[in-house]
Amino acid sequence: MSYGVSFPSSLACSLWPMDLFRKKPEHPVLAGSRQYFADFNQDLPLEEYDFVVLDTELTGLNAKLDEIVSIGAVKIRGLRIDLEDNFYSDVCPCQEVPKFSTLIHRISPGRAKKSPPIAEILPSFLEYLGNSLIIGHNIGLDMAFLNRDLRNNLGGILYNPCLDTLRLARIYREEQWINYYERYNLAVSYNLKDLSEEYGLPVFPEHNALNDAMQAAYLFLFLVHKLRHGNIRTLKDLYMAGRSWRWMF
Amino acid sequence: MFTRKENVHALDTAVVTSFLQKTLPFNELDQHTLENLARHATIDFFPKGAKIFIQDVTEVKHIYLIQKGGVKLYLQDESGQTTLKDYRGEGAVFGALAIIRNARSSLTVEAIEDTFCFLFTKKAFLELLNSHPGFSQYYLKTFSENYIKKSFSELRKEKLTPKTEGALYLFTVKVNDIIRKKPEIITPVETIKNAAKRMTDLGIGSLLIKNEYGKIGGIITDKDLRSKVVARGLPYHSPVEMIMTSPVETISANKVCFDALLTMMSKQIHHLAVEYEGRGIGVITSHDILVLQGESPVYLFKEIMNQHSIEQLYELSMRVPLVVRPLIEEGAKANNITRMITVLNDLILDRILTLMQEELGPPPVPFCWLVMGSEGRKEQTFRTDQDNALIYQDPRDEEEREAARVYFRMFGQEAINHLVKCGYPPCQGGNMASNPKWNQPLSVWKKYFEHWISVPEPEEVLNSTIFFDFRPAYGQMGLGYKLRDHLNSLVRGKDMFLRYLAQDCFRTKPPLSFFKNFIVDRDGEHKNRLDLKARGLVPFWDFARVMALRHGIDETNTLGRLELLKEGGHMPHDLYSKARESYEFQMQLRFLNQLKLMEAGETPHNYINPAELSDLEKQTLKGAFSVITNLQAFLKETFKLNLA
Numbered sequence: 001m002s003y004g005v006s007f008p009s010s011l012a013c014s015l016w017p018m019d020l021f022r023k024k025p026e027h028p029v030l031a032g033s034r035q036y037f038a039d040f041n042q043d044l045p046l047e048e049y050d051f052v053v054l055d056t057e058l059t060g061l062n063a064k065l066d067e068i069v070s071i072g073a074v075k076i077r078g079l080r081i082d083l084e085d086n087f088y089s090d091v092c093p094c095q096e097v098p099k100f101s102t103l104i105h106r107i108s109p110g111r112a113k114k115s116p117p118i119a120e121i122l123p124s125f126l127e128y129l130g131n132s133l134i135i136g137h138n139i140g141l142d143m144a145f146l147n148r149d150l151r152n153n154l155g156g157i158l159y160n161p162c163l164d165t166l167r168l169a170r171i172y173r174e175e176q177w178i179n180y181y182e183r184y185n186l187a188v189s190y191n192l193k194d195l196s197e198e199y200g201l202p203v204f205p206e207h208n209a210l211n212d213a214m215q216a217a218y219l220f221l222f223l224v225h226k227l228r229h230g231n232i233r234t235l236k237d238l239y240m241a242g243r244s245w246r247w248m249f
Numbered sequence: 250m251f252t253r254k255e256n257v258h259a260l261d262t263a264v265v266t267s268f269l270q271k272t273l274p275f276n277e278l279d280q281h282t283l284e285n286l287a288r289h290a291t292i293d294f295f296p297k298g299a300k301i302f303i304q305d306v307t308e309v310k311h312i313y314l315i316q317k318g319g320v321k322l323y324l325q326d327e328s329g330q331t332t333l334k335d336y337r338g339e340g341a342v343f344g345a346l347a348i349i350r351n352a353r354s355s356l357t358v359e360a361i362e363d364t365f366c367f368l369f370t371k372k373a374f375l376e377l378l379n380s381h382p383g384f385s386q387y388y389l390k391t392f393s394e395n396y397i398k399k400s401f402s403e404l405r406k407e408k409l410t411p412k413t414e415g416a417l418y419l420f421t422v423k424v425n426d427i428i429r430k431k432p433e434i435i436t437p438v439e440t441i442k443n444a445a446k447r448m449t450d451l452g453i454g455s456l457l458i459k460n461e462y463g464k465i466g467g468i469i470t471d472k473d474l475r476s477k478v479v480a481r482g483l484p485y486h487s488p489v490e491m492i493m494t495s496p497v498e499t500i501s502a503n504k505v506c507f508d509a510l511l512t513m514m515s516k517q518i519h520h521l522a523v524e525y526e527g528r529g530i531g532v533i534t535s536h537d538i539l540v541l542q543g544e545s546p547v548y549l550f551k552e553i554m555n556q557h558s559i560e561q562l563y564e565l566s567m568r569v570p571l572v573v574r575p576l577i578e579e580g581a582k583a584n585n586i587t588r589m590i591t592v593l594n595d596l597i598l599d600r601i602l603t604l605m606q607e608e609l610g611p612p613p614v615p616f617c618w619l620v621m622g623s624e625g626r627k628e629q630t631f632r633t634d635q636d637n638a639l640i641y642q643d644p645r646d647e648e649e650r651e652a653a654r655v656y657f658r659m660f661g662q663e664a665i666n667h668l669v670k671c672g673y674p675p676c677q678g679g680n681m682a683s684n685p686k687w688n689q690p691l692s693v694w695k696k697y698f699e700h701w702i703s704v705p706e707p708e709e710v711l712n713s714t715i716f717f718d719f720r721p722a723y724g725q726m727g728l729g730y731k732l733r734d735h736l737n738s739l740v741r742g743k744d745m746f747l748r749y750l751a752q753d754c755f756r757t758k759p760p761l762s763f764f765k766n767f768i769v770d771r772d773g774e775h776k777n778r779l780d781l782k783a784r785g786l787v788p789f790w791d792f793a794r795v796m797a798l799r800h801g802i803d804e805t806n807t808l809g810r811l812e813l814l815k816e817g818g819h820m821p822h823d824l825y826s827k828a829r830e831s832y833e834f835q836m837q838l839r840f841l842n843q844l845k846l847m848e849a850g851e852t853p854h855n856y857i858n859p860a861e862l863s864d865l866e867k868q869t870l871k872g873a874f875s876v877i878t879n880l881q882a883f884l885k886e887t888f889k890l891n892l893a
Contacts (some may be wrong), residue, residue: 226296
């Protein structure tokens with residue numbers, strides 16, 4: 001996610017009152033993953049989980065009014081980024097793509113219009129996601145938009161546990177602070193690109209949902225090996241490493 | 250139905266393909282192949298210190314292309330001794346050899362930085378090798394020529410062969426190295442008599458004959474003159490083409506001597522014309538090769554020692570590089586080699602000066618030949634400029650003074666002439682015993698040093714540094730030692746002078762790092778050549794010199810000075826060991842570079858092109874530069890220069 005500024009969006013095409021009367025049945029994949037994660041083993045080595053690192057580009061930051069204009073995701077299997085298995089789609093928002101947001105993610109209103117609407121994309125995204133764990137940078141924001149759209153269109157939300165690279169980075173920095181005196185440096189940034197540069201990761205052009213997902217995937221691989229001096233083996237370890245963060249959903 | 254596959258590749262694989270397009274040998278593959286490869290890639294991360302492969306254990310399933318970071322490759326033998334083999338940086342590949350050989354990893358690979366790698370499956374890689382001959386050639390070439398041969402034969406040599414002299418040289422010395430001089434070439438219509446005269450004049454046993462196209466068409470040897478001319482009563486004015494052997498058996502200059510010997514034995518001949526890129530560059534004989542068998546330093550040493558003609562010494566001195574080369578191949582360090590060269594050079598000097606005294610008669614007063622600069626520090630490489638001086642005992646009266654002046658002037662001049670003929674170029678700055686200024690009695694020399702030390706003008710200090718590295722090399726050594734003692738007593742407590750000298754050590758700032766094929770300076774400037782002497786070695790010499798003077802250490806050799814400084818508690822142990830390692834490495838690098846240039850027929854110099862350095866060498870040099878910074882910081886501290 002890559003917005004610094006919020007701005008009002010006047011057009012919203014979905015008719016909220018209608019939704020209130022028409023309760024949708026929960027999509028089978030959503031129901032399945034709810035079941036799956038109700039009884040979920042956190043003690044396996046991290047290599048045995050599948051992760052999906054995802055990023056969305058938005059028309060703005062307001063979860064009531066704004067919309068998703070693209071979704072990008074890459075898969076991590078066996079703790080390796082799998083380039084063969086990724087997901088990208090532009091999304092046609094119900095509203096015009098505001099010029100200000102086009103300037104950021106370079107998706108023009110014309111290009112957005114040619115793309116399928118979110119309702120058509122969500123099922124294939126769910127199929128892609130399956131029972132993977134979700135990773136993202138400041139993932140809460142992406143999840144807010146996705147779950148809103150899922151609830152509206154597929155009658156349910158995601159139960160997949162989420163990991164936030166921003167929070168992991170914060171924990172990592174706190175670990176570092178124990179040893180270094182820069183703890184007094186208040187000018188630290190948790191921006192995805194700034195973090196990547198700080199850690200010396202390969203850096204991709206920003207504000208493309210897939211590139212940003214890829215960037216977050218690199219960041220995740222880095223952090224998962226670096227946190228707790230490289231002693232994280234299981235999902236539980238990762239959870240314990242950051243007592244300050246918790247399962248979000 | 251929306252299918253994600255079709256939307257996908259254009260975007261995601263660009264991460265990999267754009268990287269591959271910059272990377273050898275992938276950049277030779279077409280776009281479609283690259284995309285296909287990229288689509289099957291995975292990305293893995295290894296934190297610094299992680300072992301990616303473990304020697305003889307890891308089953309290699311992928312080849313690893315380093316996207317960011319770096320790794321080191323090393324071998325471990327049964328005794329637990331590790332041998333560093335290489336550093337690999339961004340764009341470099343590891344794991345390919347194991348896949349090609351279908352074996353477990355023969356090396357341990359460890360991340361030395363946080364490292365991201367693209368992983369390509371074994372299957373995808375093998376398919377590429379099969380379908381793209383150029384691609385596979387790159388790997389076969391790198392591995393067969395550079396890698397397998399280098400690492401394994403090196404290992405074999407280290408482990409299997411004891412340091413026997415002689416026999417091994419046949420397999421290591423190239424034909425190119427034993428050519429003594431340029432070939433003598435004549436035309437086919439030259440008379441036999443002229444040819445024989447020429448051979449006699451030049452003291453050689455064969456002549457090459459070129460045909461009408463300018464190519465080498467034939468050869469005549471001593472044996473031809475005997476068996477085809479004298480024995481058959483052929484007139485001496487017949488053209489040489491009547492007796493020449495044609496065509497000439499040739500051998501490529503890159504072949505090892507063993508091949509040459511084999512060719513001669515199988516064809517029952519004694520001469521081979523040596524060819525390099527289609528040109529005849531010399532002739533070698535079976536004798537040259539047999540001499541090689543005895544071409545050990547000890548053998549050369551004995552030959553020099555028993556030499557009674559100065560002229561013969563000229564040629565013997567040319568053989569110094571020849572005996573040194575196999576030592577390098579057997580893993581000798583530059584420090585050992587420069588000491589070996591020093592011993593041989595000192596001996597040549599000894600013989601020349603001794604034989605000269607036999608000719609000129611004994612000197613009126615005892616004298617001592619001083620060597621300075623790199624010779625003084627026992628760090629001579631090949632053909633370093635002469636830096637020497639002559640010091641003689643103070644004459645008792647005016648008559649003796651005049652006799653000494655005349656004798657030593659002449660003696661100095663003569664000696665320099667002989668040394669030049671031995672291949673030691675004269676010093677451009679005139680710092681030689683032939684210069685009257687540097688050919689003086691002890692009392693005058695003492696005054697020189699008193700002057701340099703008491704009135705330290707920066708310019709004066711700069712010009713005199715090489716004199717502080719003097720070492721007595723011949724004659725009455727006591728004169729040299731007296732001068733050294735005098736110098737030490739002068740320097741004691743002369744803080745001003747030492748501080749000037751220390752200040753001088755900051756003239757050069759070491760380079761910062763390497764980036765691709767450039768050397769990067771602290772100010773960000775990029776250069777594609779590095780003056781290894783000025784940037785890398787001089788700071789060590791300067792450091793060792795000023796510290797040795799400060800602590801009254803007589804030793805002149807840089808490593809020797811450093812060791813004494815450490816033992817005397819004048820520098821920290823870890824700084825010493827770092828300094829020693831980086832200094833030795835740079836000496837070695839310079840040495841090999843000069844050897845390479847000499848073997849290519851060029852004049853040795855001190856410039857290095859970073860493009861020709863391996864990742865391993867770059868990495869080590871980078872470390873050496875940072876040691877210079879440490880040394881300079883230490884000087885600053887010691888001499889309180891920041892308070893000036």
